[in-house]
Amino acid sequence: MASKGQSLHAKAGENIFAKNPKVSAELLALTYGAFVHRLIKDDGATTSSASAGSGENAEEVNAILDKMGYNIGCRMVDEFFAKAPQQGLCRDLNDTAKVIGEQAFKMFLGVTAEVASFDSENKAFSLILRENPLADFVILPAAYANKLWYSNLLCGVIRGALEMLNMKVACYFRKDILRGHDCTEMRVELKEIIKDKYEEDDDEK
Amino acid sequence: MSTPAPPTSSNVYEFLIYNKTGACLFHLDFTGTINFDKDSDKNSDVRQRQKLVYGLVCGIKSFSQMLSSKPLPCFRNYATAKYKFHIYELPTGLKLVLMTSPLKSDQFETLQKVFQTLYVPLISRNIFCTPNQKIQCKLFREKVGEFLIANV
Numbered sequence: 001m002a003s004k005g006q007s008l009h010a011k012a013g014e015n016i017f018a019k020n021p022k023v024s025a026e027l028l029a030l031t032y033g034a035f036v037h038r039l040i041k042d043d044g045a046t047t048s049s050a051s052a053g054s055g056e057n058a059e060e061v062n063a064i065l066d067k068m069g070y071n072i073g074c075r076m077v078d079e080f081f082a083k084a085p086q087q088g089l090c091r092d093l094n095d096t097a098k099v100i101g102e103q104a105f106k107m108f109l110g111v112t113a114e115v116a117s118f119d120s121e122n123k124a125f126s127l128i129l130r131e132n133p134l135a136d137f138v139i140l141p142a143a144y145a146n147k148l149w150y151s152n153l154l155c156g157v158i159r160g161a162l163e164m165l166n167m168k169v170a171c172y173f174r175k176d177i178l179r180g181h182d183c184t185e186m187r188v189e190l191k192e193i194i195k196d197k198y199e200e201d202d203d204e205k
Numbered sequence: 206m207s208t209p210a211p212p213t214s215s216n217v218y219e220f221l222i223y224n225k226t227g228a229c230l231f232h233l234d235f236t237g238t239i240n241f242d243k244d245s246d247k248n249s250d251v252r253q254r255q256k257l258v259y260g261l262v263c264g265i266k267s268f269s270q271m272l273s274s275k276p277l278p279c280f281r282n283y284a285t286a287k288y289k290f291h292i293y294e295l296p297t298g299l300k301l302v303l304m305t306s307p308l309k310s311d312q313f314e315t316l317q318k319v320f321q322t323l324y325v326p327l328i329s330r331n332i333f334c335t336p337n338q339k340i341q342c343k344l345f346r347e348k349v350g351e352f353l354i355a356n357v
Binding site: 075081089 | 226227295296297298299320321325329330336
């Protein structure tokens, strides 16, 4: 039963991926790379020190990538439900993890992420990517190799998407192939479930 | 926001979109009877109507869930002698509400199509539209009007 459930999400993901218009993976990887490179340079320039190239602004770039991912995630969740209309509410975090890893990742990036390392209270899990289409052709310079999380955009996307679904999560990288680890691992921790707040009479814009 | 001659139809009466907090993001009237001029006034008739419809949606969802044997919400539409009320709700809390003539069949798929082919491309992918905020996009208003008149 467990394996049948697993392949359901994966199958749905594959079907939808097959039907969607695709963009070249190289184009995505190179564009993303140029983009991160630009962020590092621009961020170094604005802090008006010699930090561009020395790795000190890696934290800021990580934060910018996360924020951008967040904005993307807020919209991507609508896109997800438009493409997978039969997907309803998940029963628990386990389900959510599978939908994200097996269906959503497949639908949007063309690769599946393994779900692993559920913690004892079932409030956190890991997504393991064997291949990361964003990080093709990438080598991190020595100064950034241990400070920059290159694909931090993905963490922001997951955070944004889940927040639109009333789940406040913290999402961060634990391992990255670009840093020499054996796989790319993202950790997702559920902080709280946000209750819908019905708004009071709002002011007109 | 003033609109040019609003579309009218004998099949579709009204279409609204709400976000998860109950704010009405979009309201299209096909009967020509709703006055949108005082939209900025919190107590105007049109705002009261929007709040009323939202309250109705919440109430009906919870009633139907309580009566149902399955725990998941599955309310789709209800009909009276004068109109039929359809709803498509997304897991993100976005609700698309449609009121049509009582003779029409269930418009769940129509609402799904509105979401997939109009809302997602014109609003979700639109950098000028913030998610969960009032929809100001004129193109969306036109397209939705055309689509509903043609497909309901």
